[in-house]
Amino acid sequence: MAFILFAMRPAALATLQAPTRPQFILATLERFFPLVWLSIGVILVTGLIIMLQVGFAQAPIGWHAMFGIGLVMMLVFAHLFFAPYRRARRAAAVQDWPATARGLEQIHPLVILNFTLGWLAIAAALFWR
Numbered sequence: 001m002a003f004i005l006f007a008m009r010p011a012a013l014a015t016l017q018a019p020t021r022p023q024f025i026l027a028t029l030e031r032f033f034p035l036v037w038l039s040i041g042v043i044l045v046t047g048l049i050i051m052l053q054v055g056f057a058q059a060p061i062g063w064h065a066m067f068g069i070g071l072v073m074m075l076v077f078a079h080l081f082f083a084p085y086r087r088a089r090r091a092a093a094v095q096d097w098p099a100t101a102r103g104l105e106q107i108h109p110l111v112i113l114n115f116t117l118g119w120l121a122i123a124a125a126l127f128w129r
Contacts, residue, residue: 008025019095047066069124073117079110083106
């Protein structure tokens with residue numbers, strides 16, 4: 001998420017014009033999102049394994065907070081993927097670049113939200129014992 005927020009998106013906005021900009025961002029996300037789905041699966045499975053080994057009742061409160069925040073992050077990503085990203089892909093398929101750009105712009109605040117939630121989850125696990 002840091003790469004998308006702080007490197008790729010600002011560079012695309014600074015250097016590319018329509019329709020190249022939304023095409024580039026969409027092509028990047030098409031390669032990035034399968035990795036996100038894989039990461040979600042790995043994080044969910046490993047998190048559950050750790051919680052089950054310790055026992056949910058014995059796990060520190062910070063772990064519970066991290067687990068809950070992680071579930072919220074997964075839901076935010078699922079919404080991002082199945083709503084604005086899907087709309088952007090449909091618009092790009094018919095070369096409606098303004099609609100593609102609108103769909104991609106709806107993704108940005110959701111990525112910021114998940115980026116913030118990720119840091120809160122890390123802080124919860126580290127500092128809330």
